[in-house]
Amino acid sequence: MPELPEVEITKRHLAPVLGGAMFETVEVTHPRTARHNQGDPSIVVSRLVGRRALGVGRKGKFLTVPLDNDMTMVAHLGMSGRFVVDPEVEVIHTHFRAHLGNGRSVEFVDPRTFGFIAVFDPEEIETSGLARIGADAWENPPGVDTLADSLRGRVAPIKALLLDQGPISGLGNIYADESLFLAGIDPLAPGGSLDAGDLERLLVAIRQVLATAIDNGGTSLDDLAYLLPDGRAGENLNLLLVYGRDGEPCRRCGEIIDRVVIRARSSHFCPGCQAKR
DNA sequence: AACGATCCCTGTTGGC
């Protein structure tokens, strides 16, 4: 599943291809991929053709491509989206295709269509989902005090608040579980119940989990979900300590990894290392 | 405002 590390890797692959390049031709072949531009593919196409991309940025799990006017292309990989650069074979579920002035081409493949590609003007971007998320967990992580401020009084489970992208952005189900395990925090603990020591450990854990995942090419759960932009699988799966390991012994203390459902997402944790308080 | 429930979507998996 694409989370911050996978989106960061995607950004690094796209940046040298898109940076400075002009969109010569653009096709959007699935209305759902254009749903944040009124579900109208022609809006995405007309706003991109002839424009030059200035670079590739990322906030949380959103990719941003500022254009040479005041518009910004925003892309989200959702559950199953990935970009393919200079595709050699035709694949199904390709919903976006762009040929660039530099001779390169970029495709967006997304079987489950949870991802999207949009082009926003400055006013639209202010009301988009991108504007509502918190500081990026990798580039611009909050400090302990800032995180404490945003969690104060919150009674929702810390796991749910991490998934909300509000207090901090970029973590999804895998890396939220991994971070809480490394920090020794019960995923069901109310966000407001965490003290400064907890939050310090959590921020350190998040940094370590993300760094490890980026270094290892991200997490490919199977060969159909997330893949590196060159088509290879990421190698972080075997390094996961709790995600998907329910019923197996904890690699740190030997207790059996448990699973609970929080906000309709499975949460994996070690009852020994992440004791309730 | 905060929080939880529901929905979208398709490839894969598990049970019968």
Place this chain on the structure above:
DNA sequence: TGCCAACAGGGATCGT
């Protein structure tokens, strides 16, 4: 073996 329900989850939206 074959069929089909259940499952996976990021974010938007809606009800409380």
